[in-house]
Amino acid sequence: MEEIVKVGVTVTFLRMNAAPLDEAPVLPEGVEVAHARHCSLAFYRYLYNTVGADYVWWLRRTLPDVSLERLLRNSSIGVYVLYKDGEPAGFYEIDSGRWPVVNLSYFGLMPHAIGSGLGYAFLRHAVDFVWRARPLGMTVNTCTADHPRALPAYKRAGFRVMREDYEHWDIPTSLGLKIPKRLIRD
Secondary structure, three states: OOOEEEEEEEEEEEEEOOOOOOOOOOOOOOEEEEEOOOOOHHHHHHHHHHHHHHHOOOHHHHOOHHHHHHHHHOOOEEEEEEEEOOEEEEEEEEEEEEOOEEEEEEEEEOHHHOOOOOHHHHHHHHHHHHHHOOOOEEEEEEEOOOOOOHHHHHHHHOOEEEEEEEEEEEEEHHHOOOOOHHHEOO
């Protein structure tokens, strides 16, 4: 039987009902965002596993390849990659499957890009991209396992807290994730 680590996190659910009115910061020279229109399974796993390694991103790691490939082929899912000087520096994933509300399913930077000043401009790229399609709302969630600047950044971008839930996760040790002691429950 596989060993698990019992984790407890507070998940914060946020929503934005209108596009931000302030002007978004411009991505610096040498930085661009590209739509991975036909994102391969291997590249997606690289993005997800690298960005989420320090933040206990585990759900997609447990998906069988066939299920994840099916999700990536779904026309309501979009994967957008941040490149800095030609190298991946982060990604975001949007899900418009519940249109006219769009969910920012995943958002994050590669470890080497954290602290580079790209985070907020990249987040606003995601937000502004979604609002160009004129949805009725945009949602995102974050949790206490995520980077400590995630929740303040979402609020700064215009998201408002809708609710907070405490969740218990049973994470297989075979995933090899570094789980902060503060999240482990007995």
